[in-house]
Structures are given as C-alpha cells and as structure tokens.
Amino acid sequence: MSPQVVTPAIDFQVWLPSKVQQVEAMLDHVLPAADAVPGRLHDAMRYAVLGGGKRVRAALVYAAGEASLQSAAAASSQQIALDHAAVAVELVHAYSLVHDDLPCMDDDTLRRGRPTVHVQFDEATAMLAGDALQPLAFESLGLMPIAPALVVQAIQLLARAIGSQGMVGGQAIDCESVGRTLEQDALQQMHRMKTGALLEASVLLGGIVAGASSIVREGLEKYAAAIGLAFQVADDILDVTADTATLGKTAGKDAMENKPTYVSTLGLDGARELLHELRDDARAALLPLGPSAAQLANIADFIVMRDR
Amino acid sequence: MSPQVVTPAIDFQVWLPSKVQQVEAMLDHVLPAADAVPGRLHDAMRYAVLGGGKRVRAALVYAAGEASLQSAAAASSQQIALDHAAVAVELVHAYSLVHDDLPCMDDDTLRRGRPTVHVQFDEATAMLAGDALQPLAFESLGLMPIAPALVVQAIQLLARAIGSQGMVGGQAIDCESVGRTLEQDALQQMHRMKTGALLEASVLLGGIVAGASSIVREGLEKYAAAIGLAFQVADDILDVTADTATLGKTAGKDAMENKPTYVSTLGLDGARELLHELRDDARAALLPLGPSAAQLANIADFIVMRDR
Numbered sequence: 001m002s003p004q005v006v007t008p009a010i011d012f013q014v015w016l017p018s019k020v021q022q023v024e025a026m027l028d029h030v031l032p033a034a035d036a037v038p039g040r041l042h043d044a045m046r047y048a049v050l051g052g053g054k055r056v057r058a059a060l061v062y063a064a065g066e067a068s069l070q071s072a073a074a075a076s077s078q079q080i081a082l083d084h085a086a087v088a089v090e091l092v093h094a095y096s097l098v099h100d101d102l103p104c105m106d107d108d109t110l111r112r113g114r115p116t117v118h119v120q121f122d123e124a125t126a127m128l129a130g131d132a133l134q135p136l137a138f139e140s141l142g143l144m145p146i147a148p149a150l151v152v153q154a155i156q157l158l159a160r161a162i163g164s165q166g167m168v169g170g171q172a173i174d175c176e177s178v179g180r181t182l183e184q185d186a187l188q189q190m191h192r193m194k195t196g197a198l199l200e201a202s203v204l205l206g207g208i209v210a211g212a213s214s215i216v217r218e219g220l221e222k223y224a225a226a227i228g229l230a231f232q233v234a235d236d237i238l239d240v241t242a243d244t245a246t247l248g249k250t251a252g253k254d255a256m257e258n259k260p261t262y263v264s265t266l267g268l269d270g271a272r273e274l275l276h277e278l279r280d281d282a283r284a285a286l287l288p289l290g291p292s293a294a295q296l297a298n299i300a301d302f303i304v305m306r307d308r
Numbered sequence: 309m310s311p312q313v314v315t316p317a318i319d320f321q322v323w324l325p326s327k328v329q330q331v332e333a334m335l336d337h338v339l340p341a342a343d344a345v346p347g348r349l350h351d352a353m354r355y356a357v358l359g360g361g362k363r364v365r366a367a368l369v370y371a372a373g374e375a376s377l378q379s380a381a382a383a384s385s386q387q388i389a390l391d392h393a394a395v396a397v398e399l400v401h402a403y404s405l406v407h408d409d410l411p412c413m414d415d416d417t418l419r420r421g422r423p424t425v426h427v428q429f430d431e432a433t434a435m436l437a438g439d440a441l442q443p444l445a446f447e448s449l450g451l452m453p454i455a456p457a458l459v460v461q462a463i464q465l466l467a468r469a470i471g472s473q474g475m476v477g478g479q480a481i482d483c484e485s486v487g488r489t490l491e492q493d494a495l496q497q498m499h500r501m502k503t504g505a506l507l508e509a510s511v512l513l514g515g516i517v518a519g520a521s522s523i524v525r526e527g528l529e530k531y532a533a534a535i536g537l538a539f540q541v542a543d544d545i546l547d548v549t550a551d552t553a554t555l556g557k558t559a560g561k562d563a564m565e566n567k568p569t570y571v572s573t574l575g576l577d578g579a580r581e582l583l584h585e586l587r588d589d590a591r592a593a594l595l596p597l598g599p600s601a602a603q604l605a606n607i608a609d610f611i612v613m614r615d616r
Contacts, residue, residue, distance in 0.1 A: 032472055032473065036473070037477070037481070037497075038472070038477050038480040038481045038484065040480065040484060041472050041476070041477060041480040042472060045472060099435060099436075099439060102412075102435070104430075104431035104432045104435060105432050105435070122412075123412035124412045124413050124480075124483050125480065125483075127407060127410070127412060127413070127435065128407075128476050128479055128480050128483070130439075131407060131438075131439075131442075131476045132471050132472035132476040132477065134439075134442050134443070135442070135466070135467040135468075135470050135471040135476075136467070136471055136472070138446050138463060138467045139463075139464060139467035139468060139471065142460050142463050142464040142467060143464075147456075148455075148456035148457040148459070148460045149456040151456070151460050152450050152456045152459050152460060152463075155446060155447075155450050155460075155463055156447060156450040156451075158443070159443040159444070159446045159447035159450060160443075160447060162443050163440050163443040163444055163447065164340055164346070164349050164350060164353060164440035164444070165340065165344070168349070168436050168439045168440040168443075169345070169346050169349060169440065171436055172346040172348065172349040172432075172433065172436050173345070173346045175432050175433070175436070176346065176348060189345075
C-alpha cells in the first residue's frame with residue numbers, strides 16, 4: 001500500500017466559493033446555448049439554473065467525494081464524475097424550484113432576488129423548462145466516466161430520491177397540508193421527502209462516485225439524514241426572522257399561508273434547539289471518517305448559521 | 309454456432325394484445341399502490357398511466373427486441389429488460405400527456421375518453437404526477453438485468469430523446485407556433501422532436517437491450533425515423549376525419565386553434581400520400597433484418613391504418 005498523505009484541510013471560506021465556481025462553469029457548459037432551437041426554452045432553462053443559489057447540493061457532492069476517496073488524490077476520472085454528479089443535483093434542484101413557484105403550486109413571484117421563471121417567461125415555458133432539466137440531470141449522471149455499474153447505482157439513487165416517495169411526494173404532501181396542522185412526526189416525514197431526499201442523495205452520490213467503503217457510507221447516511229432535516233428547520237426559522245431582501249424570496253410566506261413549519265410546531269426557541277441538536281448529530285456521524293470529512297462538517301455549520 | 313430456428317411469426321392480432329397486456333401488468337406492478345403515502349399523488353399517477361392507450365411505444369420496444377435478438381429465443385434476462393424498457397417509455401408518454409393537457413398548455417379536458425388528470429384531480433396534483441412519472445421511468449431502465457454499460461447507454465438515449473432537444477423541445481416549438489404558419493421543414497422538425505423522438509427511442513431501446521448488431525441498428529434507425537413521422541401525419545389526418553367519441557380526445561382541435569398540421573400544410577390528399585410513402589420507407593428499412601422484423605412491419609401498417 002502506498003502511504004496515505006493527509007492534505008491539510010483547505011479553509012472552507014476558500015473551498016466553498018471554488019466549488020461553487022466549478023459547478024457553475026460546468027452548468028454553463030452542459031446547458032444548451034440560448035440561441036440553440038428552441039431558444040426561448042433554453043433561455044428559460046439557463047435563467048432557472050444560472051441565476052445564483054447557494055449550491056449547497058453541489059458542495060455536498062464534492063465534500064462527500066473528498067471524504068470517501070480511498071487515497072488522498074482522486075483519479076481524474078473521479079473528479080470528472082463528481083462534476084457530473086454535482087451538475088445533476090443542481091439541475092434537479094433548479095427544476096423543482098421552477099415547478100414549485102408556478103401559480104398552481106406556491107404561486108411565488110420572487111426567487112433569488114429575481115422574478116420567478118413563469119413571471120419572466122410564461123407558465124408553459126416554465127413548466128417545460130422544468131420538464132427538460134430533469135432528463136438533463138440523468139444524462140449528466142450517465143456521462144460519469146466511472147464503472148458503469150456505479151453509474152447505474154447513482155442513477156437509481158437519484159431517481160428514487162426525487163420521485164413520488166421522495167422529493168415530489170414531499171411536495172404533494174405539503175400541498176395537501178396547507179391550512180391543516182401536521183403532527184411533528186408527519187411534518188418531519190414531509191420534509192425528509194421534500195427537501196431531505198435530494199440533500200441526502202447529493203451526499204450519497206459523492207460517496208458512490210468515490211467508491212466509499214461500507215463504513216464510510218453508513219457515516220454518510222447518518223450525516224445526510226441529520227443535515228437534510230437541519231436544512232429545513234433553518235429554512236423555517238429564516239422564514240420568520242429574515243426579511244425578503246436578504247432571503248431573495250418572499251419572507252413570512254409560510255405563516256401567511258398557515259403552512260405547518262418547525263417554528264409553528266415547536267416555537268422559535270424549540271426550532272433553534274432542534275437545529276443545533278441536528279448539527280451535533282451530523283458532526284458525530286462524521287467521526288469515523290476522520291479528517292477527510294472536514295468540509296462536510298463545515299457544510300453542517302454553514303447550514304445552521306446561514307442567513308438566507 | 310447453434311442452428312438458428314426461425315419461429316413462424318405470430319399473428320399481429322394476437323401478438324399486439326398480448327404485449328399490451330404484458331406491459332400493463334408490469335405498469336400496474338411498478339406504480340406505487342394508491343394507498344401508499346402520498347395517496348392522492350399515487351392515485352393520479354395510476355389514473356394517468358393505467359387509463360388505456362394504444363401502447364404503441366411499448367409494442368415498438370418488444371418488436372424491435374424480437375427483431376434484434378441474435379438467437380430466436382431471448383434469454384430471460386433480456387425478456388425482463390424489454391419489459392422494463394417498455395414500462396419506461398409508457399411512463400414517459402403518460403407524463404407528457406398529463407403535462408400537455410394542463411391549462412397552461414393545450415388545456416384539454418378529455419383524454420382516452422375520460423376527464424384529463426387535472427380535471428379529475430387538480431392542477432398541482434397533475435403537474436406533480438407528471439414530475440414523479442419521469443424519474444420512475446429512469447428507475448425502471450436502471451432495473452434492467454443486462455450489462456450495466458448497456459443500461460447506461462439506454463438511459464442516455466432516453467434522456468436525450470425526451471429533453472429540450474427532443475420531446476420537450478418539440479412541445480416548446482409547438483407552443484410558440486400557435487397562430488403562425490410553419491414551413492413544411494420546420495413543421496417536420498417540430499414533430500420529429502415532439503412525437504418522433506420518443507417513438508424512435510422506443511425502437512432503439514429494444515435494439516440496445518437485445519444487443520442489436522450495427523447493421524440491425526442502422527435499419528432500426530431508418531425504420532424509426534419513418535414511423536415517427538408517420539405517426540404524427542396519421543394524427544393530423546385523424547384530427548380532421550374522426551369524431552371525438554372515436555378518438556377519445558377532442559377532435560378538430562388543431563384546426564380550431566389554427567395549429568399548423570400536415571393537413572393544413574399539404575391538404576388531406578397530400579397528407580395521405582405522405583403517410584403511405586413513410587410506411588413504404590419504414591418497410592424498406594426492415595428488409596436487411598429478415599423475417600424476425602415481421603411485427604415491426606405490422607406496427608408500421610397499424611400506425612397508418614389506425615382509426616383513433
């Protein structure tokens with residue numbers, strides 16, 4: 001065996017923007033040009049995907065990849081595969097926002113500080129842009145230059161995470177529960193599906209690409225479950241504590257629409273307490289992974305501390 | 309080499325219903341039960357997929373599989389893979405109909421003789437049902453028990469066929485062209501994407517699963533291009549010659565909305581002439597494949613003669 005060289009962890013304040021830049025360059029490359037036919041559709045797809053965003057899901061792919069690599073230096077094929085996986089989860093996330101913002105769903109007009117896609121274009125174009133981003137995500141995974149069996153595993157994982165028993169199912173439960181009070185268990189189940197499933201898939205995709213051992217995968221799964229929930233709890237807190245300008249989307253909307261949230265169920269202090277417990281759970285799950293999981297730990301902190 | 313036994317072609321009138329039954333049993337099995345959470349979403353997905361339909365795309369998968377097999381008897385793993393591929397294309401087709409029927413698109417209230425999904429349920433549920441059928445299609449392909457490299461190839465093929473430069477792109481061009489006159493070239497390009505891309509993918513998926521040789525694939529591609537267009541020409545003719553009860557969807561809608569069609573561009577006689585030319589092209593493309601392509605030839609006839 002070659003000696004394992006542990007590279008010093010790069011400062012998160014440097015690491016995160018570099019990964020954001022990396023996935024955005026790839027997204028720009030993967031999305032068809034706005035002058036390719038049909039232009040209006042491609043324009044809308046680019047508007048939806050390239051309009052900013054925290055890129056937390058892409059960061060999770062890269063960080064989980066770093067944490068799972070068998071040797072300190074990833075093979076270049078693994079690096080390329082991580083890029084494709086990061087692109088895939090960001091494409092799916094963008095599509096889900098476009099559809100969630102439509103009038104028949106949340107009817108939102110503001111996203112990332114700009115008009116939502118159906119406001120900027122039109123409803124039909126927004127729906128079709130979302131519909132076309134989804135297969136582009138699977139195509140991106142299909143391009144990963146790693147063992148085909150791992151590619152298939154990655155595609156299965158993403159497909160399940162975003163289907164009727166994952167992301168879209170959570171959205172459906174959310175729609176059905178407007179104006180009703182959900183028990184904390186039901187609320188948790190809804191969020192695990194709606195937001196948690198894709199966040200968890202992002203972490204596990206990084207692990208699959210990097211050939212994570214079963215011990216590492218177990219740690220990643222526990223970590224992913226904790227940060228998946230933490231993300232939603234933080235979102236619910238921000239909905240009541242932040243203003244619209246900072247959020248880049250309409251603040252106070254959940255309360256206005258009488259949507260069940262962690263804050264409405266636990267109160268603001270209770271929600272904050274839960275958030276910190278989840279961060280501790282996430283960090284504890286990473287212990288068996290050692291220092292290579294440093295950026296995953298930093299992302300857990302980032303999710304808890306974020307102000308938008 | 310073992311001697312090649314050519315089984316006599318089964319009568320198409322027996323073959324087609326047996327394949328329809330086969331894929332419908334698989335679809336029923338693959339779709340989550342209506343009592344699985346979220347029930348309303350699963351109910352809508354089942355309503356969208358299991359409500360009849362000609363199952364032409366599934367039939368193309370099976371027929372292309374039969375035509376491409378290296379020996380007369382397919383391995384059972386190939387048979388199972390063809391089932392999964394047939395399920396995938398029918399799920400995609402069903403999702404595309406649900407979204408096309410939405411008020412922001414074609415605003416149709418009748419499909420296969422029943423209320424459309426958003427009429428039977430609601431708009432949000434219809435959109436989410438379509439959104440969830442799409443990943444289920446990719447999951448189904450991912451389950452094919454054949455070489456993983458072929459699975460990845462199949463997934464890439466489907467993803468490209470239904471993206472912004474395939475099915476969804478064609479739909480976007482169709483939306484943009486309402487009330488305008490398209491040149492025949494532009495009309496053909498739109499239909500190649502909107503309807504042809506998934507029909508062609510169905511044929512090629514059957515070939516991939518069955519390990520088609522390059523000569524066979526070439527024949528399949530030419531066949532697929534011809535029947536892809538033929539299908540749309542037949543649709544346009546039926547829109548003006550059939551009544552709503554026979555079609556199971558609103559007849560005369562294209563003309564009413566001033567949509568460009570083959571009939572509006574070529575006239576009824578010109579469209580019928582083109583349809584028969586395309587059938588001849590399709591049959592000619594099958595010649596190198598020999599008698600195993602009998603059902604593909606029959607499907608070409610079926611597309612030309614259908615009355616709904």
